[in-house]
Amino acid sequence: MQTHGRLCCLTLFSIAFWFAPGLSAATLDASHLPVVKGATFEVVLAKPDDSAVRYEKPLPLEKLPFQYRNDKYNSVGTAFAIGKNRFVTAFHVVLDGIGGRVGPPLLRDANGKVFAIDKVVGFSLSQDFVVFTVIDAPDVKPLAVDRGSHVNEAVYAVGNALGTGVVIRDGLYTSDTPEDENGKWKWIRFSAAASPGNSGGPLLDKDAKVIGVVLRKSPNENLNFALPIGMVLDAPAKASDSERRVSGRAMFMDAVQDGVFRVHVDLPLAFGEFAKVYQSQANAFFDAQWKELLAKEDANLFPKGDGSKKILAVSAPLDPYPTALRRGANNEWTYWTPQHGKSPLPGNGFVDAGALGKIAFLHLRKPDDLPLAKLYSDAGGLVDLIFKAMTFTRDVGDEKVRMTSLGPPITDVVFVDRWHRRWQHREFPVPAVDAVLEVYSLPVPDGYIVLLSTSSSRSRYSDGIQTETLTGLVSTSYDGSFAAWKEFLQQGDWVPADLAAAKVDIEYGKRFSIAPAGFSLTYGADLQPIDANGELAVSYGYLGRDGNATLGIAGVSAQPDMDKYTAIRINRHPKPFADSPRDFLSDWKDMVSRAHPEDGQPYKDSGMIWAGTTLGPPGADANVLYTLFYGSDANPSEAVTKQRLAAAVKGAAVHEH
Incomplete structure (x- = not known):
């Protein structure tokens, strides 16, 4: 239930409309509302700096809701106070602020005041929560807690609807449901409505006591998930060891790697250090999983195994458009070329583009009057050329506005593939969201071969490893x-x-x-x-x-x-x-x-x-x-x-x- 600030104008207005009746419809005693509102906070991220991005015309920002277009922050979830300078939210909410380009998550109160997270004092990956303190903590009365069972009783889901204020919606505590991986603990299932922005918010009983942390929304019906508050209160105070089962798949072969991601964090820990520790362990886990997958498949990885014979026994294709190798379910490797088509550039140039999964394969022939040395050295100019030939847009309300430039890259390095070819790897910020445009470009006589994809901050590292492995299977x-x-x-x-x-x-x-x-x-x-x-x-x-x-x-x-x-x-x-x-x-x-x-x-x-x-x-x-x-x-x-x-x-x- 994350919003990432990406909802369009219609969606924003719709949420405000649906949520507005919540306060009047809820039967929670009105005397509890001041405490509930005072103890509940919005979790926000700074909006990305898009000042370098250029468009074909001024953005029609008037088509966005007033509050959204004038807010410096994107709302990503909810947090609440359970003690003096002690706050709780869903871990997946703060994860949006780890490894991204917009900085750490912040808390914002009903008056718009923002508080920086200070230290993480409790955490579980498997149970998806984090407990933390903030700098210059507000003096608010924390919510009381109740560890008891309330099956078949009224409950109230509390959350911030993208900055529209605290919304309270009622429903029933319907059941206790074992969690999916190994049944070690049980979810609270409840029927109170939960929408984007509710993640990390409190689930209350009729006395406004916290019985759970809202974490997940049911995809098909209004039976949502909360973590019992007792599991948060009983979390170790000095160290956290938790795990989550993870599956990964290679984009160029039919192979899956299952594993258990285990995280160890010594507590308490400043949020910046916590983010580094988590990111380091996440990256190391992916590296290990990827190496294990390749080792498991080694006997049938190109050029090994009988499945490689077809490629090793044919003449090379004579085609300036790139092709990749892909292994099918029968372990046979074949040339893998997408459908593609040309879009013109000035001066006899063009971009010939197609897509294999989430990666676009491009052959860019430069304009005749553009020197190769300038093309190879001008990172932003490469994307500008691609944007001239292909349409990349930003949604603003009901309009799609074409982008003409992303400005300079935030990363510009050389990557050497398994065949010792030198690729230029550049990352460009994607406007309005915490994501990057990944550009791997191989210099060729008439311009470039380009692998193009978009990665969120969460998947940036793992996507990069897969793409770099794929370069070793690309020929032209x-x-x-x-x-x-x-x-x-x-x-x-x-x-x-x-x-x-x-x-x-x-x-x-x-x-x-x-x-x-x-x-x-x-x-x-x-x-x-x-x-x-x-x-x-x-x-x-x-x-x-x-x-x-x-x-x-x-x-x-x-x-x-x-x-x-x-x-x-x-x-x-x-x-x-x-x-x-x-x-x-x-x-x-x-x-x-x-x-x-x-x-x-x-x-x-x-x-x-x-x-x-x-x-x-x-x-x-x-x-x-x-x-x-x-x-x-x-x-x-x-x-x-x-x-x-x-x-x-x-x-x-x-x-x-």
């Missing part, structure tokens, strides 16, 4: 004009080591050459034009087998004109496994024997004339074969096609067998 072709390649090769460490070592040489009007580890290709301008508008695509594939593989250069396509389809292409073909699909084995046999289409004879395909051959002596014991194809959309004669294929073959060599 490095593609761009000859002019773009000349510029890219000057970008230092942003160029992958194997590309830097491949000695790409482009001399306009004279010569093109590339020499990666497995093959080489050289040709002159007499074979096809070599100028700034030519295009080079370098494909990357998974090289190796038997559990050992690396991501490496697996082919090239060189074109004289980016707007036409004439090309020289070299592709690497790993030998299929004995149990590979029949078409894999048949294609390999054809390449070894130089049967069609590797027989050197021209043929038509999709409006082009092609001719191809297997390079080098294709011995029967070869583990890898390379093919070279020449194709043209200019409809050359068979003789010319054969001549050009022969010239391309003369300039090619194979260094891997």
Whole structure:
């Protein structure tokens, strides 16, 4: 029952309308109301600083309720006093203020005065409560408590409705229900209405005594959950040891890891230190769970196991749009490419975007007049470009206002993946909520490959670990004009080591050459034009087998004109496994024997004339074969096609067998 300050105008007005009758409908004796109101507080978080965010037009803030748009804080729950400078709320309410970018949670009284939390003096993760003191505590009469059973008696749920004041709603104490994990204790189930903002508030009996802490709302019916107050009062004062069962799932394979998150906290502890201790243990637990999951699945993690054979026995895709590996329920790994589409940018640029789950996969081609060095160094400029091509909006009342910039990042670091590629990892604040836009961008000749997602403060660390693991399963072709390649090769460490070592040489009007580890290709301008508008695509594939593989250069396509389809292409073909699909084995046999289409004879395909051959002596014991194809959309004669294929073959060599 957390609000995070995200409810729209209609929702805010609706809650105010529904809650307003609560005071008159409740039958709690009016003489108790001053004490109840005085002892009940709103838990708030400072609103995030969105001053760097830019929009296509001024925000229509008048469409938000007056109180909400003029409040410096977002309401996240309720707390109440049970002793002199001793307050209680739900732990999940204060958790919103741990690890976020808006600072710690605060208490606010009915007059709007705000109090900072001082020390945590009681805590349980499994029972979801925290007891604390505040700095310069208000002099309020605490609520009395009652440990007794009140099944089938009237009860009253008390809470702050997003700053509209204390609302009291009546119902019945319906039952005691065992908690879900192991039945060690019992929930109070009650029928009094509970809504966003009630979390952490008191559940009262007819004498206005606290019998429980409101924690959870029933999703389907009005039977809600409260923790018996006795469990709060009996919590250890010097240390807290608690636990919660947690399940995690990998986004790129059908695998689940179950575990028990155990937290130890020495008490009392200043809230800032408490937050650090909790966050540290939460992060360490996730790290351990993630490592345990990967260790459990190790025998079938790519490139290990029979499920990896299909990827290790196919040619690499030649596509500048990124693809990822994903393991299915049958343990087989496949290329995983979302549906995607292009949105234009100025200067022949574009953003080609699709989504795999919660992560957007982008290929951003930069505008022609934007230097690569500036693109790579301007973190905010990257998001500005994405926002030009794609629509990102902020809800304000019933309007969606387009964002044009998020300003500078709050994090800007380099992440090196398992294949030693250098990604730029930036985090940008998301307006109006305590969340960040996670941007992992891989420099390529024509711009970037980008993995884009939004993470809340709670999931920021775990989401980052999953995304960074995913980068090791992402491949793409490095593609761009000859002019773009000349510029890219000057970008230092942003160029992958194997590309830097491949000695790409482009001399306009004279010569093109590339020499990666497995093959080489050289040709002159007499074979096809070599100028700034030519295009080079370098494909990357998974090289190796038997559990050992690396991501490496697996082919090239060189074109004289980016707007036409004439090309020289070299592709690497790993030998299929004995149990590979029949078409894999048949294609390999054809390449070894130089049967069609590797027989050197021209043929038509999709409006082009092609001719191809297997390079080098294709011995029967070869583990890898390379093919070279020449194709043209200019409809050359068979003789010319054969001549050009022969010239391309003369300039090619194979260094891997």
